[in-house]
Amino acid sequence: MSNHTITNxxxxxxxxxxxxxxxxxxxxxxxxxxxxxxxxxxxxxLGAVTPFVSQALAETGGGDVEILNFALTLEYLESDFYNVxxxxxxxxxxxxxxxxxxxxxxxxHVEALITxxxxxxxxxxxxxxxxxxxxxxxxxxxxxxxxxxxxxxAYNGAAPSIKSKExxxxxxxxxxxxxxxxxxxxxxxxxxxxxxxxxxxADQGLAGRNGGAVDDPCAAPPRSSR
Amino acid sequence: MSSPxxxxxxxxxxxxxxxxxxxxxxxxxxxxxxxxxxxxxFGAFVLAACGSSSTKTxxxxxxxxxxxxxxxSATGDIAILNYALTLEYLEREFYAKVxxxxxxxxKVGSLIxxxxxxxxxxxxxxxxxxxxxxxxxxxxxxxxxxxxxxTQVAGLAYxxxxxxxxxxxxxxxxxxxxxxxxxxxxIHSVEARHAATLGTLVKKSLTPDGAFAKPADMSMVxxxxxxxxx
Numbered sequence: 001m002s003n004h005t006i007t008n009x010x011x012x013x014x015x016x017x018x019x020x021x022x023x024x025x026x027x028x029x030x031x032x033x034x035x036x037x038x039x040x041x042x043x044x045x046l047g048a049v050t051p052f053v054s055q056a057l058a059e060t061g062g063g064d065v066e067i068l069n070f071a072l073t074l075e076y077l078e079s080d081f082y083n084v085x086x087x088x089x090x091x092x093x094x095x096x097x098x099x100x101x102x103x104x105x106x107x108x109h110v111e112a113l114i115t116x117x118x119x120x121x122x123x124x125x126x127x128x129x130x131x132x133x134x135x136x137x138x139x140x141x142x143x144x145x146x147x148x149x150x151x152x153x154a155y156n157g158a159a160p161s162i163k164s165k166e167x168x169x170x171x172x173x174x175x176x177x178x179x180x181x182x183x184x185x186x187x188x189x190x191x192x193x194x195x196x197x198x199x200x201x202a203d204q205g206l207a208g209r210n211g212g213a214v215d216d217p218c219a220a221p222p223r224s225s226r
Numbered sequence: 227m228s229s230p231x232x233x234x235x236x237x238x239x240x241x242x243x244x245x246x247x248x249x250x251x252x253x254x255x256x257x258x259x260x261x262x263x264x265x266x267x268f269g270a271f272v273l274a275a276c277g278s279s280s281t282k283t284x285x286x287x288x289x290x291x292x293x294x295x296x297x298x299s300a301t302g303d304i305a306i307l308n309y310a311l312t313l314e315y316l317e318r319e320f321y322a323k324v325x326x327x328x329x330x331x332x333k334v335g336s337l338i339x340x341x342x343x344x345x346x347x348x349x350x351x352x353x354x355x356x357x358x359x360x361x362x363x364x365x366x367x368x369x370x371x372x373x374x375x376x377t378q379v380a381g382l383a384y385x386x387x388x389x390x391x392x393x394x395x396x397x398x399x400x401x402x403x404x405x406x407x408x409x410x411x412x413i414h415s416v417e418a419r420h421a422a423t424l425g426t427l428v429k430k431s432l433t434p435d436g437a438f439a440k441p442a443d444m445s446m447v448x449x450x451x452x453x454x455x456x
Contacts, residue, residue: 039255039256040256048271105433156411159407173439173440174437176439179422183422183432
């Protein structure tokens, strides 16, 4: 796995260096795809995650179960991030309470996806192991923001390939929560608690890290200048 | 606190394409991190990213075939897009009136202004999508909104954005065209972001429905917005 991580020197100029050393184990297609999505986000920016995921699915001809297993892998990562890493880092204050709530919601997403995959007659993918490079509250919060935004972009890239109306509705009800997490993430909560510049938070609030009025760069019309 | 800088410099779509084409260092880093999947998907990924600017041409060319085979699904998608457009017109007008009211200044003021300009972008995107499908964009309705105090307006904005997010979610399964779906989903998550931001502002839940967002169907949403139609 460590052959996938890149050196400090190689991190210079990355769009999202926080993602550079996130590791996802496993040789399932879902794990491969998640590594690709994270790499696209790290190197080219979160706007690249949506086209990467939609293309990767188009190539593998992924059916609904495969898409759900990809989503499950992503939710496993997010769930571990809040529920395992969050505890390990020892979050404080608002960040702690948000991380708890978000962690419970990610765990609910995991359960719902497993149930849906089984209902479709599929086999839920095994949980990979993750390396999540966060050692302090601030690095945790920085990573939280990019991970949630990666999640939104990944779902938005995968959803148009979903065949079943019911599965699409389920994925939609999850991605909306990811977008809410991404927007008012634990990072923002902590920033506000610390009296950080809300102007900056507000500016991020306009667009999220994808930076536009729509979350899919491929569909994005030119931004109106402000 | 170094990440805001990287946020500001996050590449825009055009930038991604350029970097994909030119930057060998980035390509190597991407392939190293992504491993096998990245290598396998990279060619198609480049094509997808590069193709995004010419999507319009490609899909226009493909449109006639699609329309003849599924005229009814196109009609359905156009109706959904026009429904979304109507909601976005109202949101745009709402924010414009809020901005004009001068109730908000400073950081929250610029936040509200920004939301308004994103709703305006959504209006344009949806009009474009309707026209591309061969439909006629819905007319801009006249709205009327109670605007009395900053607290009341922020509360209303929170309600409106949550309604918008649930309206998009309610239509996701009804949309036939993957391209229209991608557009709707891209707007959907931004409505959710607005709702979450406003939730913090008015000290209400970021996730009022819990771990799973609830959809709203068209009749429910239209009933909810009726009081705002002049």
